[in-house]
Amino acid sequence: MADKFWYVVMVPMVYVSVAWCLFWIVARIAEVLRSPGLPRTLRIFPDGKSLHEPPSAPMAGAFWDAFTMPSVRKTKPLFWAFLIAFHIAFLLLILAHLDILPQVKIMPKDSEHMLGNGVVGVVITVSLFYFLVRRFRTPVREITVPGDYLILFLLLCVAVSGDIISWGNSWTDSGFVMTKKDFAGYLDSLVKFTFADPRQYLSGAHYSVIGTHVLLANLFLLYLPFSKIMHAFFAVPLNKLRRG
Amino acid sequence: MEAAEKQELLKLLGEKLNQSILMYLDNCSRCGMCIDACHAYASTGDIRLSAVGRAQNIRRLFENYHKITGKVAPWLNEAVEIDERWMERVYDTAFTCTGCRRCMVYCPFGIDTQQIQAIAKAMVLGADMDPKPLTMRAKNSISKGQNFQQTKEKFIKELDKIRAEFCEKWPGMEPEKAIPIDVQGANVLFVSMAEKPSILPTASILNAAGEHWSLSYFEAVNFGAFLGSAEMAQQIYERIVNEAESLGAKNLVICECGTAYRIMKHVIGKRSFNVMTFLELMDKYVKEGRIKLDKSVVEGKVTYHDPCQIARNGGVYEEPRNVLKALTDNYVDMTPNRLENWCCGGGGGLVIAAEPEWRMMTSRVKADQIRATGAEVLTTGCEMCFAQLKDVNDDFELDLEVKLVSELVSEALIWE
CATH class of the missing domain: 3.40.50 (Rossmann fold)
Incomplete structure (x- = not known):
């Protein structure tokens, strides 16, 4: 029974979650694109010079604002530090997961660690913990809705279970050690739609931890298109509106 | 609240959902960066008056009627139904927002609270709960534009009094030339607040600079914009646009009025004339040496x-x-x-x-x-x-x- 459950979680549910996530992301973006635009500017003016001339590279400015968050840096530097650390670590984490594919060769095949040797996951976990704690403090607490806690809690669980996989690999000398090659077998089978049982590649008691990590990641993907994480796709266009 | 009224108000909400609004409503991460940016919150500590506090009223309604999560799990983003209580709450937050957009500077995404509050204002207007002093003034402005010929005589009569006062204060000019109207091809069509305090000093500056100018019949202030009504705002600014175009004015100069300037400069789109605020014109005169100022007149810091x-x-x-x-x-x-x-x-x-x-x-x-x-x-x-x-x-x-x-x-x- 347990084997069947983990198989559903680690194979069919992954496909459903990814397809669902991609479909709704596209649908959400299309909804915005299909809506009427506003025929006038919504910009604000960071300086007076731009009044009589076209704004200098507003798209570059929008990217700058979206990726460096200068207003946050200026007014809440600690929050900004965690935001930057989180976003950089998140990008590295995506890269690290892609690196599991046998075709990508950043880390050696027999490596027991992902890119960053577990540090990336820890940075994400600590940042998420900070974001969550921050939500319990006034005045942010007053504006927080249950969905804000849910997405943070879900992400935190995904990150912690990922950390456990990472730490587990270094805690033991035998039985639980899995290399990049083992994970690559699982991911490769997913990419190639072989529907093979992940047990073939991932052995030992560690399997349920990986299953839990995949289950949480699936839930995250299912919820992502309806969450505020969609700002990943809209941060630049939004900042472009402000830049003119 | 009657079902028909509800439908009518929700229709207003639907009509406002353009690209920017959809992004503004959907992407707020409630990080709280805008909270301290609002003068109303900073002065009172009332979270409902913060930018995000005000916007949440609209977001919760949007969640209920336009989002899947609002239907499947309304508790998730605290979706709300439209009712009298909601309308009262939204009135309190919409018509206490000055639309200064300071929050937009601090929001990492640049979410424009003024745009979101325009939805709230439109719905309040739709429910006939609008602030009557503003609505009355907006309607008067529109009516003045529609009955322009009938009101012109009264306007000139009032203007003659101001002209007389001007000539008494700054003798040496013919009254009609001191504050001219209907000047074809004027370099400057000046739009005042239609009140003596606004016209007299500006007329003195324009005349001292030897400007070829004309005074607009219409007042600059746009009460339609304050009400968040794009239709009323347009009816009000079109009066001035028509006047400027019929006179062939080269520059439309707005008196010291912020909203009027922003509308004419950034909302009406490209026209045959240039738009500037009187502040810019004064700066131009000073730079070009067209007016000279006595530094001993203004005392103190x-x-x-x-x-x-x-x-x-x-x-x-x-x-x-x-x-x-x-x-x-x-x-x-x-x-x-x-x-x-x-x-x-x-x-x-x-x-x-x-x-x-x-x-x-x-x-x-x-x-x-x-x-x-x-x-x-x-x-x-x-x-x-x-x-x-x-x-x-x-x-x-x-x-x-x-x-x-x-x-x-x-x-x-x-x-x-």
């Missing part, structure tokens, strides 16, 4: 309040400062200033629609900011800000002289 719609939302920062520095060697900026300046608390028509007690309650940070300059003269470039700042000056006992920049310039003019 002078500071300047950047009107939100002219500065942050209009891009005019340095021009008024240049003029003031030509007037005095004792100029000091407020902190913060320019892009990050605190709103006076009277914008968005609040100076007309809101109770003075309310306006003063939300202006504490402004009063503190002004007090910290140690200035004796407080100037600004917007008549709405001017009215509010005079009240702030009295209420917080700042003991300052509050003046429009044009008033100071007019007083310091050296006539040659």
